[in-house]
Amino acid sequence: MAAVIPVALDPAHVRIVLVGQGPLAKRRLLQLVDGGASPAVYSPEPDVELAALAGDHLRRTLPSPVELDGVHALFIVGIPDEAAETLARQARERNILVNVEDVVPLCDFHAPSVVRRGELLLTVSTGGRSPALAQAIRERLETLFPTVWADRLAELAALRDRLRAAGAKGPEVLRACRDLIAAKGWLP
Structure with a gap:
């Protein structure tokens, strides 16, 4: 089993x-946009929906090697295997992290299944081994953590900010936040 390192990328950096x-490209684009990214989208033959979602970021071609310069992470979805392999190789030559959807040997990273509740981000990953399992667990997490968790996190963040402003240190802040979670009965 290969080891993995979970990270959350800030699309501002x-x-x-x-x-x-295709449909998987549309899904991936929506996930990226939901995460705050505004990716350039290269698609030689986008359908109407992908073109609309990508808007001004759409380029109706595959990227040239020069267009990959300065990219940090490349998602490849729904293009022919030979083109995907070529792009993955060109990206790696430029030290770009690559994810080729459903082609584990071509992936430097795997995008987890995601539940967003405001700033609360819950993720599930099987390292690309079973997207079906990741999806099933994500669906379960969606029921365990309904949308009200966005407000709960905001309440905890406000408490943390108040305590920090008053000079509280880490252990005291942690204890106060855990006490609030317990008092509200948020986690059984």
């Missing part, structure tokens, strides 16, 4: 590009 077409 990471240049992301999506290359692809």
Whole structure:
């Protein structure tokens, strides 16, 4: 089993590009946008919906090697295997992290299944081994953590900010936050 390192990327500091077409490309683009990214989208034959979602970020071609310069993370979805392999190789030559949807040997990273509740981000990953399991667990997490968790996190963040402003240190802040969670009965 390969080891993995979970990270959350800040799209304000990471240049992301999506290359692809079809329903999986649309899904990936929506996930990237939901995460705050505004990726360049390269799609030789985008359908109407992908073109509309990508808007001004759409380029109706595959990226040239020069267009990959300065990219940090490249998502490849729904293009022919030979083109995906070529793009993955070109990206790696430029030290770009690559994810080729459902082609584990071509992936430097895997995008987890995601539940967003405001700033609360819950993720599930199987390292690309079983997207079906990741999806099933994500669906369960959606029921365990309904949308009200966005407000709960905001309440905890406000408490943390007040305590920090009053000079409280880490252990005291942690204890106060855990006490609030317990008092409200948020986690059984």
